[in-house]
Amino acid sequence: MGLYAKYLKRADSSGRGSKRKRGGRGTFLLSLMLILVIVISGCGASPQSASPAGASSAGNTTDDPASKAVSSEDGGSTGNTLTLMIYLCGSDLESKTGAATKDLDEIVASGVNTDLVNVVVMAGGTTQWQNGFSHEETAVYFLTAGDSTADGGTTGTGGTIGTTEAGGTGGTAGTTKAGSGLTWEKKETFASQEVEYAPANMGESSTLKAFLDYSHDRFPADKYALILWDHGGGPMRGLCWDTAWAKDCLTMEELTGALKDSPFAEEKLSWIGFDACLMSSVETAHLIAPYAEYMIASEETEPCVGWSYDYLAEIEKDKNGGETGVRIVDSFMAAGEAASEAADKESSLTLACMDLSQLAEVEEKLDRNWRWSCILSTWT
Numbered sequence: 001m002g003l004y005a006k007y008l009k010r011a012d013s014s015g016r017g018s019k020r021k022r023g024g025r026g027t028f029l030l031s032l033m034l035i036l037v038i039v040i041s042g043c044g045a046s047p048q049s050a051s052p053a054g055a056s057s058a059g060n061t062t063d064d065p066a067s068k069a070v071s072s073e074d075g076g077s078t079g080n081t082l083t084l085m086i087y088l089c090g091s092d093l094e095s096k097t098g099a100a101t102k103d104l105d106e107i108v109a110s111g112v113n114t115d116l117v118n119v120v121v122m123a124g125g126t127t128q129w130q131n132g133f134s135h136e137e138t139a140v141y142f143l144t145a146g147d148s149t150a151d152g153g154t155t156g157t158g159g160t161i162g163t164t165e166a167g168g169t170g171g172t173a174g175t176t177k178a179g180s181g182l183t184w185e186k187k188e189t190f191a192s193q194e195v196e197y198a199p200a201n202m203g204e205s206s207t208l209k210a211f212l213d214y215s216h217d218r219f220p221a222d223k224y225a226l227i228l229w230d231h232g233g234g235p236m237r238g239l240c241w242d243t244a245w246a247k248d249c250l251t252m253e254e255l256t257g258a259l260k261d262s263p264f265a266e267e268k269l270s271w272i273g274f275d276a277c278l279m280s281s282v283e284t285a286h287l288i289a290p291y292a293e294y295m296i297a298s299e300e301t302e303p304c305v306g307w308s309y310d311y312l313a314e315i316e317k318d319k320n321g322g323e324t325g326v327r328i329v330d331s332f333m334a335a336g337e338a339a340s341e342a343a344d345k346e347s348s349l350t351l352a353c354m355d356l357s358q359l360a361e362v363e364e365k366l367d368r369n370w371r372w373s374c375i376l377s378t379w380t
Contacts, residue, residue, distance in 0.1 A: 002354070002355050002358045002362075003352055003353070003354050003355065004322075004325060004326050004329055004352065004353045005299075005329070005350070005351070005352035005353070006329055006330075006333045006349075006350070006351060006352075007348075007349070007350050008333055008336060008337055008340075008347070008348065008349040008350075080116070080222060080223070080316055080317075080319075081116050081117070081118075081221040081222045081223070081316070082116065082117045082118070082221050082222070082223045082224070082225060082270070082315065082316060083117075083118040083120060083215060083216075083219045083220070083221040083223075083224050083225075084117060084118065084119050084120065084224075084225050084226075084227070084312075084315075085120050085121075085122075085211065085212065085215045085224065085225065085226045085227070086107075086119070086120070086121045086122070086226075086227045086229060087122050087202070087208060087211060087226065087227065087228045087229060087240065088100055088103075088104075088121050088122060088123045088124075088125075088229045088230075089124065089125035089126075089202040089203075089228075089229065089230035089240040089241065089242055090123065090124065090125050090126030090129065090230070090243075091125055091126055091230050091231060091240075091241050091242065091243045091247075092126070092241075092243055093126075093230065093231070093304065094126040094128070094129060094130060095126050095127050095128040095129075095130075095135075095243065097304055098130035098131075099304050099305065099306065100123070100126070100129075100130075100229070101129065101130040101131040102305065103229070103275075103305075103306060103307070103309060104121070104123075104131065104184065106308065106309035106310065107119060107143065107309045107312060108143070108182045108183065108184070109310075110309050110310050110311075110312040110313050111182070111312075111313055112143070112182070112312040112313060112315065113314070113315075113316050114143060114144060114145060114182065116316040117312070117315060117316055118142070118143075118215075118219040118221060119142070119143035119312075120140060120141075120142055120143075120187075120215045120218075120219055121140065121141045121142075121143075121184070122138065122139070122140050122141075122190070122202075122207075122211040123138070123139055123140075123141060124137065124138030124139065124190075124199055124200065124202050124242070124244070125138070125202035125203070125230065125240065125241070125242035125243065125244060125245075126243055126244060127243050127244055135244065136199060137189045137190075137191075137199045138189065138190045138191075138199040138200040138201075138202060138207065139186050139187075139188065139189045139190070140186070140187045140188045140189075140190070140211065140214065140215075141184040141185065141186050141187065142184070142185050142186075142187050142219075143182055143183075143184060143185075144182065144183060144184075144185045145181055145182060145183075187218075188214065190207065190210055190211070199244060201242050201244075201245040201248055202240055202242040202245075202250075203240055203241065203242040203245055203247075203248030203249045203250055203254075204248065204250075204254065205250065205254035205255070205257045205258045206258075208250065208254075208255065208258035209257075209258040209261050209262055212226070212258060212259070212262040212263070212264065213262060213263065216262070216263045216264075223270040223321075224264065224267070224269050224270060225269055225270050225271045225272070225273070225321065225324070226264075226269055226271075226272045226273070226292075227272075227273040227274075227275055228240060228250075228255075228272075228273070228274050228275070228276060229275045229276065229306070230275075230276055231249075231276060231277065232274055232276025232277040232278050232279045232298075233249075233277070233278060234278040234279060234281060234283075234284070235252050235279075235281055235283035235284045235287070237249070237251075238250050238251040238252055238254070238255065239255075239274065239276045239279065240276075252283075252284070252287055255287070256287050256288070256291070259288075259290075259291040260290075260291075264291050264292075265290070265291065268290075268291060268292055268293055269291060269292040269293065269321075270292070270293055270294070270320065270321040270324075271292055271293060271294040271295065271296060271321030271322075271324060271325055271353075272288055272291070272292040272294075272295055272296070273295075273296040273297070273307075273325075273328065274295075274296070274297040274298070275302070275306045275307045276297075276298070276302065277298060277300070277301040277302050278298065278299070278300070278301065279297040279298065280295075280297035280298055280299040280350070280351075280352050280354075281299070282359075282362065282363065282366065284297065285354055285356060285359050286359065286363065288356065289356040289359050292321075292356060293320065293321050293322075293355075293356060293357065294320070294321035294322050294324075294325050294353055294354060294355060294356060295353070295354045295356055296325045296328050296329070296351065296352070296353045296354075297351070297352065297354075298349075298350050298351050298352075299350040299352065300348055300349070300350040301348075302349075303336060303339070303347065303349070305335075305339070307328060307331075307332050308331040308332055308334070308335035310331055310335075311324070311327045311328050311330075311331045315327075321353075322353060322355060325353025326353055328351070328353065329351045329352065329353055332349070332351045333349060333351065336349040337349075
């Protein structure tokens with residue numbers, strides 16, 4: 001599969017909200033070029049560094065990495081276990097509309113198989129959460145069965161967050177759904193190393209790197225995937241605007257810098273997804289290709305509700321990131337079309353899954369077409 005993409009056009013999209021609406025339409029034009037080439041060929045703030053809060057204090061973190069490995073009943077790896085890392089920068093999408101909380105609820109309601117899939121979320125970057133999370137910290141949460149009390153954390157019905165911090169207190173997440181038996185457990189907080197008592201800035205490369213390192217070390221699996229969640233502005237403007245840090249954002253240089261310095265420079269991600277606007281382009285794919293096998297992103301703006309996370313059900317059965325990507329695209333488009341029909345309003349939706357192993361051929365054909373365009377332009 002070179003590219004799997006869907007486009008939906010229905011009438012006035014007003015009233016739906018525009019999720020992550022930053023940047024212009026240049027990204028969409030280049031994405032159209034990408035689609036055409038594949039069809040033809042046949043197929044801010046001052047820098048901060050982040051670290052776990054109190055990491056220098058002995059005994060502050062009690063996680064046992066071995067206890068987090070998803071495995072078969074006999075203790076051996078099944079060969080298809082997954083750690084899904086979600087970098088959730090809440091921004092004004094959460095403080096104004098609760099969009100991040102809604103997606104956390106969808107993840108819980110999906111009934112994802114936590115015996116085979118680790119779902120790890122770094123949540124921060126907003127001035128107010130709608131679910132009981134503290135806006136004064138950037139924290140990592142782990143999706144766990146409701147009866148789990150691993151590492152001293154209190155979980156169970158009602159979504160009470162556990163914590164691994166000595167003397168720390170949890171809040172009520174409100175993300176446990178009836179019948180799912182799943183809840184969010186707080187595992188660690190990450191603090192700025194530059195400003196005392198300040199949460200880690202999610203618009204900084206060091207924060208993303210710390211999350212990637214932490215997730216890889218504490219939640220081992222056969223495969224890893226990463227979702228970046230927030231506003232998106234394409235390759236020129238980046239993504240993840242941390243409103244707790246004066247809207248500092250991750251530039252593409254910062255994003256790739258974090259990936260380059262992470263374990264995934266050597267061990268490629270199965271897939272990387274952008275639940276954000278305007279991130280599907282040749283330029284973005286070029287920058288991400290060294291670190292992931294597949295990329296899932298939208299050429300156009302996304303609605304405020306973003307992706308539909310019901311695709312997590314049975315994700316462990318997917319053979320590769322391409323199969324997961326197809327299901328993400330299908331579930332997103334189905335949910336968007338249903339919402340548009342219910343509201344009797346038009347909207348534009350795009351989402352694509354790209355096989356990054358085929359990007360070099362795409363770039364070669366684009367370069368060739370560009371050279372011919374230049375030659376032909378001199379004759380007219």
